[in-house]
Every structure is written in C-alpha cells, then in structure tokens.
Amino acid sequence: MQSTYTSPRYAYRPTSDAGARHPVIVVGGGMVGLTVALDLAQRGHRVVVLDDDDTVSVGSRAICFAKRTLEIYGRLGLGAKALAKGVTWNVGKVFFQDRKVYEFNLLPDPGHEYPAFVNLQQYYIEQWLVEACGDTGKVDIRWRNRVVGVANDPDSVAIEVETPDGRHTLHVDWLLACDGARSFVRDSLGLPFVGKVFRDRFLIADVVMKADFPAERWFWFDPPFHRGGSVLLHRQADDVYRIDFQLGWDADPEAEKDPARVTARVREMLGPDKPFELEWVSVYTFRCRRLERFRHGRTLFLGDSAHQVSPFGARGGNGGAQDADNLAWKLAAILDGEAPETLIDSYDAERIPAADENILNSTRSTDFITPKNAAAKAYRDAVLDLAEHHAFARPLVNSGRLSRPATLHGSPLNTADADLWEGGVPPGAPAIDAPLRGGWLLRELRHDFSLLLFGDISDFPEVALAGPRIVWVPLDAVEAMRRYAATRGCVVLIRPDQHVAARWRHFDVTAIRTARDRVLGHADIAA
Amino acid sequence: MTLMTEPRLDDPDLLFETLVDAHLDLDTEASRKLDACIVLLLANHIGCVETVRQAVRMARSIVVARKP
Ligand SMILES: Cc1cc2nc3c(=O)[nH]c(=O)nc-3n(C[C@H](O)[C@H](O)[C@H](O)COP(=O)(O)OP(=O)(O)OC[C@H]3O[C@@H](n4cnc5c(N)ncnc54)[C@H](O)[C@@H]3O)c2cc1C
Numbered sequence: 001m002q003s004t005y006t007s008p009r010y011a012y013r014p015t016s017d018a019g020a021r022h023p024v025i026v027v028g029g030g031m032v033g034l035t036v037a038l039d040l041a042q043r044g045h046r047v048v049v050l051d052d053d054d055t056v057s058v059g060s061r062a063i064c065f066a067k068r069t070l071e072i073y074g075r076l077g078l079g080a081k082a083l084a085k086g087v088t089w090n091v092g093k094v095f096f097q098d099r100k101v102y103e104f105n106l107l108p109d110p111g112h113e114y115p116a117f118v119n120l121q122q123y124y125i126e127q128w129l130v131e132a133c134g135d136t137g138k139v140d141i142r143w144r145n146r147v148v149g150v151a152n153d154p155d156s157v158a159i160e161v162e163t164p165d166g167r168h169t170l171h172v173d174w175l176l177a178c179d180g181a182r183s184f185v186r187d188s189l190g191l192p193f194v195g196k197v198f199r200d201r202f203l204i205a206d207v208v209m210k211a212d213f214p215a216e217r218w219f220w221f222d223p224p225f226h227r228g229g230s231v232l233l234h235r236q237a238d239d240v241y242r243i244d245f246q247l248g249w250d251a252d253p254e255a256e257k258d259p260a261r262v263t264a265r266v267r268e269m270l271g272p273d274k275p276f277e278l279e280w281v282s283v284y285t286f287r288c289r290r291l292e293r294f295r296h297g298r299t300l301f302l303g304d305s306a307h308q309v310s311p312f313g314a315r316g317g318n319g320g321a322q323d324a325d326n327l328a329w330k331l332a333a334i335l336d337g338e339a340p341e342t343l344i345d346s347y348d349a350e351r352i353p354a355a356d357e358n359i360l361n362s363t364r365s366t367d368f369i370t371p372k373n374a375a376a377k378a379y380r381d382a383v384l385d386l387a388e389h390h391a392f393a394r395p396l397v398n399s400g401r402l403s404r405p406a407t408l409h410g411s412p413l414n415t416a417d418a419d420l421w422e423g424g425v426p427p428g429a430p431a432i433d434a435p436l437r438g439g440w441l442l443r444e445l446r447h448d449f450s451l452l453l454f455g456d457i458s459d460f461p462e463v464a465l466a467g468p469r470i471v472w473v474p475l476d477a478v479e480a481m482r483r484y485a486a487t488r489g490c491v492v493l494i495r496p497d498q499h500v501a502a503r504w505r506h507f508d509v510t511a512i513r514t515a516r517d518r519v520l521g522h523a524d525i526a527a
Numbered sequence: 528m529t530l531m532t533e534p535r536l537d538d539p540d541l542l543f544e545t546l547v548d549a550h551l552d553l554d555t556e557a558s559r560k561l562d563a564c565i566v567l568l569l570a571n572h573i574g575c576v577e578t579v580r581q582a583v584r585m586a587r588s589i590v591v592a593r594k595p
Contacts, residue, residue, distance in 0.1 A: 383563075386568070
C-alpha cells in the first residue's frame with residue numbers, strides 16, 4: 001500500500017570485534033536509540049548501536065512532534081529539516097456529533113523558533129537520525145544485530161548478539177536499552193512492566209489525498225459518519241492524512257483491516273466523491289505502564305522499553321526524546337571524568353516523575369475517550385454538551401492532553417531560588433525560546449552549560465571567572481527579558497540539556513560554581 | 528474550602544421538588560446526563576475541586592455503606 005515513502009535498506013556488515021569491550025552500546029536503532037546515540041556522538045563519544053532490523057520504523061506510528069522535541073532535534077541539527085518537511089499546526093478542534101464544541105490554540109504566543117507541533121512520519125525522523133549519526137563518524141550502527149542475551153554484572157554488562165553470521169559476545173560499560181515496548185533486555189533481566197490495558201481498539205488508516213483540510217488537529221466524539229465512536233484526523237507530510245477510528249473492544253482486528261472495509265469507513269467520513277488512496281492500515285490496543293526504575297546497575301532503559309503510553313497526547317516518542325536528552329549529557333560527563341557515576345541516578349529522579357506525568361495524562365485522556373461505564377459516558381457527554389455553550393466546561397473536554405515538556409520539579413540537580421522571582425523560568429523547567437540578535441535564544445545555548453546574562457558587560461564585573469559559556473541578553477531583547485522575568489543584572493544557569501539549573505537576580509561567582517557542581521552531581525561539594 | 532453540611536437551604540422542599548421534577552420525562556440515559564450536567568454546573572460554581580472531592584467521599588461513604 002505504502003506509496004509516498006520507500007524505506008531505506010541498510011547494509012549488514014560482518015562483526016570484526018567479537019569479545020571487545022565498548023564504553024556505550026545502544027540496543028535498538030529506533031527513534032530513541034538513534035537520538036541518544038547522536039547526542040552522545042555530538043558530545044564526542046563513540047557509540048555502537050545494535051538493531052535487529054535493517055531499516056527505519058515501518059508503517060504509521062508517531063506523527064506529532066512537540067515543540068520540546070523539535071528543540072532537541074534543533075540542538076542536534078535536524079530542526080530545520082523537520083520544519084521544512086513536516087506540517088506545522090497549533091490549533092485543535094473538537095466536535096461532538098454534528099457540531100464544533102471547542103477549539104484550542106497551543107501556541108498563541110509568537111516569537112518561538114518552533115511551533116507547538118509538527119506532524120511528520122516517524123520514518124523521516126529516523127532516516128535523518130541515521131544520516132546524522134553517520135556524519136559524526138562516531139556511531140557504529142550494526143543492522144541485523146539482535147541482542148539475545150544479557151548478563152548485567154556490576155562492573156560491566158555482557159551481551160550476546162545474533163547476526164546472519166552467527167552469535168558473538170560484546171562487553172560494555174553502559175548498556176542503553178532502547179529496544180521498544182516489547183524490550184528483550186527488560187524481559188531478560190526479569191523486570192516487571194506493569195500498568196493498565198484499555199479495553200478498546202483503534203483503527204489507524206493513513207490515506208493519501210489532495211484535500212483542503214487545514215493543518216489542524218480535528219477530533220470528533222460520536223460523529224454522524226462513525227456513530228458511537230471517536231475519530232481523529234491529522235495531516236502529515238506528503239499529503240498523507242492519519243485517520244484514527246475508535247472501534248470498541250469487541251471489534252475483530254483482522255476483519256477491520258480489510259481494505260474494502262476501511263475504504264468504506266473513510267468514504268463515509270469524506271463523502272462519496274473524494275478520491276483517496278489507502279497508504280497504511282493497522283489496529284491497536286493501548287496500554288499505559290512503566291518500569292519501576294529505569295536504571296538497573298549499568299543498564300539504562302529509555303523510551304518505550306521504560307514506559308508506554310496511549311497515543312492520545314503524543315507522549316510516547318516525545319517522552320522518549322526527552323529521556324535521550326536527559327541522559328546523553330550525563331553519560332558524556334561521566335565518560336569525560338567530569339562527573340561521578342552517581343550522576344546517573346538523577347536520570348531516574350528526573351525521568352520517572354516525567355513518565356508518571358505522561359502516563360497520568362494519557363490515562364485520563366483515554367478514560368475520557370473510552371468511558372468505562374454508563375456513568376462515565378453520562379459525564380463525558382454532559383461535558384461535551386455543556387462545552388458548546390459554556391466556556392467553563394471547555395477545559396474539561398479531554399481529547400488528548402498534548403505533550404508538554406517535563407519540568408524537573410524537585411530534582412536533586414536544581415538549586416532552589418534564593419532571590420524573589422515573579423514568574424519566569426524556574427529551576428527544573430526547560431529554557432524558553434525567544435528572539436535574540438535576529439536569531440533564537442535556544443540556538444545560542446547549544447549543548448554545553450551556559451549562563452544567560454541579562455544586561456551588558458559593565459553589569460557583570462567578574463564575568464571571566466564564571467566558567468560556563470556566556471550568552472548575553474541585551475536589555476532591548478524584550479521578549480527574552482519578559483519570558484525570564486529578568487531585570488538588569490539577572491543570571492540564569494542552563495544545563496547541557498537546556499533545562500534551567502539555577503537563577504539569581506545578581507551575579508555571584510561562588511553561587512554559580514556551586515550550582516554547576518550540583519548539576520554535575522558533586523553533591524558533597526554543593527552541600 | 529471545607530464542605531458545609533449544616534442546614535443551609537432557604538427552601539428545602541422546593542429544592543427536592545425541582546431535582547425530582549427535572550427527571551420526569553427522561554429515560555435512564557438522559558437522566559444520568561442531566562444529573563451529570565447539574566453536578567458539573569454546581570462544581571464550577573463552587574470552584575474548588577477539593578470541596579467537591581469531600582462531597583464525593585461523603586456521598587460514597589453513605590451509598591457504599593447502604594449497599595445490600
Ligand atoms: C499508532 C501510534 C501512534 C503514535 N503516535 C505518536 C505521536 O504522534 N507522537 C509521539 O511522540 N509518539 C507517538 N507514538 C509512540 C512512538 O511511536 C513510540 O513512543 C516510539 O517509537 C518509541 O521509540 P523507541 O525508540 O523507544 O522504540 P521503537 O521505535 O519501538 O524502537 C525499538 C527498536 O529496537 C529494535 N529492537 C527490538 N528488539 C531488539 C533486540 N533484541 N536487539 C536489537 N534491536 C532490537 C527494533 O527493531 C526497533 O528498531 C505512537 C505510537 C503508535 C503505535
């Protein structure tokens with residue numbers, strides 16, 4: 001069926017280093033594994049990636065990439081490509097039966113390099129990640145290398161790898177398990193992956209058509225063309241539209257995939273005269289679950305192997321990209337000898353609450369979309385009816401709470417505010433973009449520690465002693481001043497993953513050094 | 528805001544009559560939705576989710592205790 005994209009086939013190469021020991025091996029060359037590999041490589045580290053397949057993500061999976069993910073891909077050099085190829089959207093509309101009840105705009109505030117969302121098929125992102133990994137000269141992606149055994153010893157992990165030429169063993173200091181929702185690594189360590197299954201089935205139909213739907217997210221509850229169920233419509237690149245039909249638990253997944261049946265459903269929705277081609281069809285059930293911890297000795301879990309969510313809210317891939325963003329600089333700092341190994345524990349401290357937030361949000365959305373009983377359905381429909389007439393009910397409508405960046409509340413790496421701040425970007429929150437010098441603030445941060453200094457050089461006499469790279473924010477950069485609630489002389493310390501570590505209303509070299517040491521996990525120094 | 532449970536209604540009989548009469552011409556499904564609408568409107572009027580949660584807990588403790 002697939003006509004708009006041809007999956008690349010990557011060559012298998014026989015292994016020449018059986019028995020070798022590597023600093024970092026990534027299991028799984030999916031979206032998350034490739035992201036963390038590229039991030040580590042751009043920080044100067046060699047990475048081996050093992051993937052059991054020889055291509056990118058097959059079929060229709062992630063399409064909605066959130067602002068924060070785009071910023072991460074921006075830092076890794078893929079942001080402009082994603083913007084150019086993808087479909088930018090900020091507006092979502094919700095319909096109940098035959099009428100619109102609610103509309104939201106996720107980015108009403110201009111002056112950001114990236115929009116709230118770009119819709120783009122996951123295989124494009126993965127293909128570009130593979131190419132970018134190649135450009136670094138530091139990532140060794142080994143296609144058709146399946147991990148079939150793991151011995152997670154305290155000072156080194158041994159893995160058994162199966163290739164077309166047979167099996168061999170590799171040793172590794174840090175094993176990054178990015179092998180997806182059915183993670184072999186997770187199962188072979190005997191780690192429980194618990195949560196809930198939603199008793200519902202969804203049909204994903206991607207169709208190619210020349211249509212005049214605006215670039216918006218449209219969600220219907222109980223529409224005339226699909227009574228009793230919900231429908232979600234998204235536009236993607238290449239004139240492909242994703243249509244998501246709620247089928248109910250009793251639907252027969254095989255029968256529902258029959259192209260004639262899918263075509264009839266789509267025709268019912270679009271009308272009899274609208275020409276379209278089926279591009280992809282699949283039927284899903286959704287789950288929300290996670291590992292109890294993401295670090296197990298020298299093995300770390302990222303992405304779907306660590307946590308799984310229902311797609312309403314687009315929190316799977318977007319959550320996984322933030323896992324990679326969070327881990328890569330920490331591991332690089334440890335490998336470079338700048339941070340103690342205990343810094344890795346902050347990955348759990350920061351990403352488990354983020355996963356819980358994603359699970360909570362996507363569970364609530366799924367419970368709204370699939371009411372569990374008659375009472376739940378009565379409340380759901382009451383909200384939708386009220387929303388049409390009363391503004392108060394609109395925030396209760398939940399067709400998916402779309403992915404938001406995690407704020408690392410209570411992280412041990414944060415330095416709490418000592419000064420008085422009203423608003424702005426608190427410690428733990430991701431840095432906010434703003435126009436700066438004809439470009440963008442986030443671009444200037446790149447991927448080292450940086451200090452945002454608000455004002456000019458005469459306001460900061462000891463600036464040379466500070467350490468991190470300086471990014472000046474002149475007082476006439478009004479958006480940046482406003483978004484950071486800054487006045488002349490303010491200082492914000494930004495981590496290598498572009499989250500705020502600490503902020504002060506006055507420059508103080510000792511405070512900056514202490515805060516930076518805290519970020520690097522030298523807690524005894526920082527205490 | 529702590530849930531107030533002391534008598535406060537200006538016309539208790541009228542309240543009861545209003546709630547019951549509103550359902551007279553409705554089937555079970557519509558009735559459920561009507562109650563849900565009323566709860567949501569009043570919840571917004573109260574404006575404090577914690578107060579509503581206290582009411583839910585109190586109501587459940589009564590209904591669940593009486594269940595045969
Ligand atoms: C219908 C649908 C819609 C979605 N929509 C969105 C969305 O809009 N936005 C969003 O952010 N997310 C979305 N997601 C979720 C997103 O697709 C996943 O969260 C994302 O793919 C997770 O990436 P990953 O790299 O962790 O895992 P995967 O993409 O599953 O990659 C795992 C990789 O590991 C390899 N592998 C597995 N086992 C082994 C082994 N033993 N040895 C070697 N390699 C192995 C696999 O071949 C694969 O390449 C959606 C998912 C679905 C199903």
